[in-house]
Amino acid sequence: MSQLYRYPMMLDLRRWIQIVATVLSNAWLLFPFTGTIYQGKLKSFCVPGLNCYSCPAAVGSCPLGALQTFMANIRPSLAVGNFHIGFYVIGFLGLIGSLVGRMPCAWVCPFGFMQELIHKIPSPKIEIPRILAWLKYAMLVFLVILLPLLVVDLFGYGENWFCKYVCPAGTLQAGIPMIILQPPLRGILGTLFAVKLIILVVLLVSMVFIRRPFCRTLCPLGAIYSLFNKVSVFRMVHHPDNCVLCKQCYRNCPMGVRFYEGANQKDCIRCLQCLRKSCKYGAISYEVAGALPVEKKQPVKES
Amino acid sequence: MEKSGYKTPYLLLIFFLIVLVVGINIGEVEVVLEKAISICLSCIGIQ
Numbered sequence: 001m002s003q004l005y006r007y008p009m010m011l012d013l014r015r016w017i018q019i020v021a022t023v024l025s026n027a028w029l030l031f032p033f034t035g036t037i038y039q040g041k042l043k044s045f046c047v048p049g050l051n052c053y054s055c056p057a058a059v060g061s062c063p064l065g066a067l068q069t070f071m072a073n074i075r076p077s078l079a080v081g082n083f084h085i086g087f088y089v090i091g092f093l094g095l096i097g098s099l100v101g102r103m104p105c106a107w108v109c110p111f112g113f114m115q116e117l118i119h120k121i122p123s124p125k126i127e128i129p130r131i132l133a134w135l136k137y138a139m140l141v142f143l144v145i146l147l148p149l150l151v152v153d154l155f156g157y158g159e160n161w162f163c164k165y166v167c168p169a170g171t172l173q174a175g176i177p178m179i180i181l182q183p184p185l186r187g188i189l190g191t192l193f194a195v196k197l198i199i200l201v202v203l204l205v206s207m208v209f210i211r212r213p214f215c216r217t218l219c220p221l222g223a224i225y226s227l228f229n230k231v232s233v234f235r236m237v238h239h240p241d242n243c244v245l246c247k248q249c250y251r252n253c254p255m256g257v258r259f260y261e262g263a264n265q266k267d268c269i270r271c272l273q274c275l276r277k278s279c280k281y282g283a284i285s286y287e288v289a290g291a292l293p294v295e296k297k298q299p300v301k302e303s
Numbered sequence: 304m305e306k307s308g309y310k311t312p313y314l315l316l317i318f319f320l321i322v323l324v325v326g327i328n329i330g331e332v333e334v335v336l337e338k339a340i341s342i343c344l345s346c347i348g349i350q
Contacts, residue, residue, distance in 0.1 A: 036342065037340070037342055038340075039340040040340075041336065043335070043336050043339035043340055044332045044333070044335055044336040044339075046335070052346070052347065053338075053339040053343075054342050054343045054346055054347050060339075061335050061336075061338075061339040065338075065339075065343070065346060066335045066338065066339070069334070069335075069338045070331070070334070073334075082329070082330070083329055084329065084330070084331050084334050086326070086331070087322050087323070087325045087326030087329065087331055088323060088326025088327060088331035088332060088334075088335060089326070089331075089335070090319070090322055090326070091319045091320065091321075091322035091323025091324070091325070091326050092323055093319075094315065094318070094319030094322060094323075095316065095319045095320060095323060097315075097319075098312050098315035098316045098319055099312075099316065159345060160343070160345065160346050163343070163345070163346035163347075164345045164346060164348060165348075167346075170346055170347045170348065171347065171348055174342075174343075174346070174347040175347040175348050175349060178342060178347060178349070179349070185344075185349055188344075188349060188350055189349060190350075192348050192349075192350070193348045193349055195348075196348035197348075228315070231311045231312055231315060232312055233312040233313075233316070289309060289312070290309040
């Protein structure tokens, strides 16, 4: 029996989970009446995906925004004897990463889901240079950690650099809806908003042609999770003796991962599309805590 | 992969669980809530 028929519901299941996660992350449907964002206790909790907490419908906090806020406020916090340096968010991201690595990107991130849907628009598809994948680590180090930490005002407060200058999810989910909901905000729109709008439009257009361009090149949240891919409880497994190097896994991968070069690469988001849809030779499987849930197939390569 | 390699995820899980609990105990949940219930104009590129 081929892998194709072993996991017949897997892809559909992922779509459903993406839909449910997107709705649950943005479940405050009263915002058209209140004209502002949700302000309840649920916002104490971070969501695992990229979902701006200034989105009028958001019911949870974006871990990336929260992390930057801690970095930006460390000095004033220490000055008054608090040690609010982001343990809560770092612990949350580390727990998820240790369990499943970058899996949230494929299963519960609303922005990742949107990129996959836009990429379905029929068009010529192009590939990006692999070196661009390192850009997201630069975003993480500089815009999420160092600049909020080091560039501060007279009172010691920094800024959320990634949110402010780059994040397209913030522009799409929060910026645009808020200027619709609160007309007075339109009067203070400036160059910054225009720049962010251009970034958003460029990314939206590129999503048609390129597989998950934001996740692969710019997302610091994916960069954090990716650090756990090789050491998480859930891991992908490559069986080289079964692999015929047909590269079907690469063609069907929403992240353009060349699985045949090795499992658990940093851009693998564990969507399991390669397992379910691509590999007919039993070269791809996964393990949970070191155990293979499905017995490995015998090699099919001819000697 | 060596058997010992399978200990790493559990050590990481315990470590980050402790970090999370420390964060909750020193009041960081309230800090996250306080930030998230205000519209962050700079975060969304308006100001």
